[in-house]
Amino acid sequence: MNHPAPAVSRARRNALVKLGSLALAGTGVGLLGAPAIVRAAGDKVTFKYPLNPTFDLIYLAEDLGYFEGTNTRPNYIGRVSSPQIIPLTSIGEIDFGSRMVPLVISAVAAGGDIKVVAAGGKTLEEAPHMKYFVRKDSGISKPKDLEGKTIGFNSYGACAEFVTKTWLRQQGVDVNKVSFVVIPDDKAEQTLVSGNTDLAIIHAPFSGRADHAPELTRLWSDYDLDKGLGGMAPYSAHGKFIREHPEAVRDVVTAIAKAANWVNANPEEARKLVSKRINLQLEFVDRYAYVEDLVITEPPIQYYIDVLEREGKLAKGKVSTKDIYTNEFNPYAKAA
Structure with a gap:
């Protein structure tokens, strides 16, 4: 049963406009070109999702057939x-x-209609969320050496920052x-090698390529920094989609x-599927x-609420x- 969306206050409208402006900068996806709200394709409900070169459970779930037997499919x-x-x-x-x-x-603090609905990646010592690389000839070996240097990372406002x-x-x-500059993960290695950054923070799966680069050396991983407390990369959903399509x-x-x-039980098989999907050796x-x-x-x-408050961002x-x-929406959580 569909429920009417709540009325949007003036303050929230302004917040959403602000979020929309941020969202539309730097991407070809725009409000005017958005698909219609109706998401039913035949007897299937489709959900809009990015198609990025990365290690992602949506892609793996589709490859493994876990959407079969449901009325839900990625678009x-x-x-x-x-x-x-x-x-x-x-x-x-x-x-x-x-x-x-x-x-x-x-x-959420800015008025966005969004909710985390599933946990995601976690950091292990042998499988960190992100790794820190420098050039072998950089002279950088300890944190204090980074003063006056430039760090490349994939975005402001997230774990790397x-x-x-x-x-x-x-x-x-x-x-x-310390200067920070935004570099996509799949470009970070080359940007570091060419000398445009002094340290690169690179997420899996592309951090593996940097590990093999002869010019680079790895100093740390996020496991070394906080034992993985900041490494959960969850899945979130738009509030209206949640309200209109709870079964999906x-x-x-x-x-x-x-x-x-x-993936946890078959890490090597998962690497093979990702390698094929994103065309990475x-x-x-x-x-x-x-x-x-x-x-x-x-x-x-709570870790990130505390960090954002401490940084003056919240x-x-x-x-x-x-x-x-x-x-x-997680049946395993209910069972637990």
Whole structure:
């Protein structure tokens, strides 16, 4: 049964306009070109999702057949730049998005209609979420060496920024003396090799390619920095899609939870599927590890609420963990 969307206040309308402006910058996906709200294709409900070269449970769930037997299917809308995924999800330009928790917190605080519905990747010592590389001839070996240098990372407002800045401060680094520049993960290695950055923070699967680059050396991973507390990369959904298609949300969460458990049990097979999908040489594909059953827990969310408040990006008490997530659509959470 469909429920009418709640009335949108003037303040919230302004917030959504702001989010929309952010979302539309730097991507070819625009409001005027968006598909109609009706998402039924025959007897199937489709959800709009980016088609990016990355290690992603939506793609793996489809490859593994976990959407079979459901009435739900992904509708890939083409590549969407990483910084735009959560803003676009928060205004309904795409229905699901997978990006880090602080981006979702910021979107909710700005009035975005978005909710984390499944946990995602997790950091292990042998399977970190992101790795830190420098050139072998850079002279950089410790955190303090980064003062006066340039760090390349995939976006502001996410794990690469906040985990790194938090750790650098803990190591006595003046973060104001470090420059940050946005470089997509699949371009970060070459940008570092060419000398345009001094350190590159690269996420899996592309971090594996940097590990094999003869000019580079790895200094740290996010596991070294915080033992993985900041490494959960969840899946979020647009609020209207959740309200209008709760069964489809349940189908998606169930499918990606199955895929996550399969990846954890079959990491090498998963690397082969990702290698084929994104056309990256197998030896260069770093593995991913996922939260068991994709059940969301509160510590990784509270970690980023605290970080955002400390960084002055979020008013203290403006959002709570309960505002950010729900396990309602995860059958494994109910069983637990």
